[in-house]
Amino acid sequence: MAEISTTEAVLLGLLSRGEMSGYDLWRAADTSVGFFWLPAKSAIYAVLPQLEARGFARSRRVAQANRPAKKMYRITAAGQGALLGWLAEAPALERERGTLLLKLFFGDLAEPEVLIAHVRSQREEARALKQRLEALPDEGSYGTLAIKHGLEWARAMIRWANAAEAEIAARQQ
Amino acid sequence: MAEISTTEAVLLGLLSRGEMSGYDLWRAADTSVGFFWLPAKSAIYAVLPQLEARGFARSRRVAQANRPAKKMYRITAAGQGALLGWLAEAPALERERGTLLLKLFFGDLAEPEVLIAHVRSQREEARALKQRLEALPDEGSYGTLAIKHGLEWARAMIRWANAAEAEIAARQQ
DNA sequence: ACCACCATGTAACAGGTTACATGATTAA
DNA sequence: TTAATCATGTAACCTGTTACATGGTGGT
Numbered sequence: 001m002a003e004i005s006t007t008e009a010v011l012l013g014l015l016s017r018g019e020m021s022g023y024d025l026w027r028a029a030d031t032s033v034g035f036f037w038l039p040a041k042s043a044i045y046a047v048l049p050q051l052e053a054r055g056f057a058r059s060r061r062v063a064q065a066n067r068p069a070k071k072m073y074r075i076t077a078a079g080q081g082a083l084l085g086w087l088a089e090a091p092a093l094e095r096e097r098g099t100l101l102l103k104l105f106f107g108d109l110a111e112p113e114v115l116i117a118h119v120r121s122q123r124e125e126a127r128a129l130k131q132r133l134e135a136l137p138d139e140g141s142y143g144t145l146a147i148k149h150g151l152e153w154a155r156a157m158i159r160w161a162n163a164a165e166a167e168i169a170a171r172q173q
Numbered sequence: 174m175a176e177i178s179t180t181e182a183v184l185l186g187l188l189s190r191g192e193m194s195g196y197d198l199w200r201a202a203d204t205s206v207g208f209f210w211l212p213a214k215s216a217i218y219a220v221l222p223q224l225e226a227r228g229f230a231r232s233r234r235v236a237q238a239n240r241p242a243k244k245m246y247r248i249t250a251a252g253q254g255a256l257l258g259w260l261a262e263a264p265a266l267e268r269e270r271g272t273l274l275l276k277l278f279f280g281d282l283a284e285p286e287v288l289i290a291h292v293r294s295q296r297e298e299a300r301a302l303k304q305r306l307e308a309l310p311d312e313g314s315y316g317t318l319a320i321k322h323g324l325e326w327a328r329a330m331i332r333w334a335n336a337a338e339a340e341i342a343a344r345q346q
Numbered sequence: 347a348c349c350a351c352c353a354t355g356t357a358a359c360a361g362g363t364t365a366c367a368t369g370a371t372t373a374a
Numbered sequence: 375t376t377a378a379t380c381a382t383g384t385a386a387c388c389t390g391t392t393a394c395a396t397g398g399t400g401g402t
Contacts, residue, residue: 005360005361005362006272006275006361007361007362009272009275009279010275013275013278013279013282016279016282021380021381021382022381022382022383023379023380023381023382026381032278033275033278035268036268036269036270036271036274036275036278037270037275039362040362040363040364041382041383042362042363042364042365042382042383042384042385043361043362043363045381045382045383045384046362046383046384064380064381066370066371066372067370067371067380067381068369068370068380068381068382069381069382070380070381070382071381071382083279083282084282084283086276087276087279087280087282087283087287088283088287090290090291090294091271091272091273091276091291091294091295092272092298093271093295093298093299093302093330094269094270094271094272094273095208095302095323096209096267096322096323096326097209097210097267098209098264098266098267099179099182099264099265099267100264100267100322101209101319101322101323102179102182102183102186102206102209102210103259103260103264104315104316104318104319104322105186105205105206105209105315105316105319106182106186106189106256106260106315107260107314107315107318108314108315109186109189109256109257109260110257110260110261114260114261115315117263118263118264121263121264122264122266125265125266126266129266129268141280141281141344142277142278142279142280142281142288142341143277143278145277145280145337145340145341146274146277146278148333148336148337149269149273149274149277149333149337150268150269150274152329152330152332152333153269153326153329153330153333155329156325156326156328156329157266157325157326159325160321160322160325160326163321164318164321164322167318168315168318171314178388178389178390179389180389180390194352194353194354195353195354195355196351196352196353196354199353212390213390213391213392214354214355215355215356215357215390215391215392215393216389216390216391218353218354218355218356219355219356219390237352237353239398239399239400240352240353240398240399241352241353241354241397241398242353242354243352243353243354244353244354
């Protein structure tokens, strides 16, 4: 069973929808799936040759008029197999590694105003995220579930932020 | 303004509560704050000398009877300053980088049973986390807020998982 | 006899990041 | 003329991981 990294899985997943260049993948990642996993451009260009070397993708040069030549990548049967294997692995619950919680944990050392500002900015970001998610196009069958997940999460964070702000303010009085 | 990494901030934060050895820090991180950020033991021992070199901590050797000698670290005024600076920086909203969402996003490629299993295992883990959080001792003033954050999050994930499972099952019929 | 705890570290690697380099085309 | 888009990559770095190495003490 061939182990693949998350970035490799994302690229293979996108390639399973059709032939793409590194640039296309970067664009696609930037819009659709990039919401959940956004590899850096340089990472994409670094990973693609590795995928090819491992037999998970093939590439062909395509010359263009008025545009630089590009390499179009296609997923192979082996690549499909690796992707399915990755899909079948049970994902671990990723608990939050956010610094906000740490800053609260050590919050006694800071001014309450600072903590309130952090909580507020977090809420604003969560709100913005919620709006972006609500405006997102329907990504087909299962993509919608992922979007709902994000919405649940954003709502929970907004609720928490409201309660937290009130509690810090009350403690401060 | 001296930039410090999250791991450095956690260590300085713990050191601000008293003199500790690398081993003590590892134990403390493992129990209290480790819930939100758990550096590897080797990372702790790697970071401590760096903190000392940058003037954020001082160490002294303490010989012990029947025990190996240890280095006790103490935070310096400069370290306090760096920690306060870190605390004041607004934390960015860390959006989820979990693989579950990715697997859903590419869910068309897998059997619905696989997705349902993923969702269920996620819910079980969220439930276990919730129970652990509920059983956690009161970590003082602000620690409680962090715990509430975790609880909000866990509840949201359980809610989402219930809805998701129903929806995948319905689509499958 | 064996395992867990105390105590500190090294080495190798994994999986990313930002910044830089290049260079033509097209729209405002 | 200025900026954005297409198109591919290199180099240096950061932050963290797992696995390994060492060795005495204390409990069951």
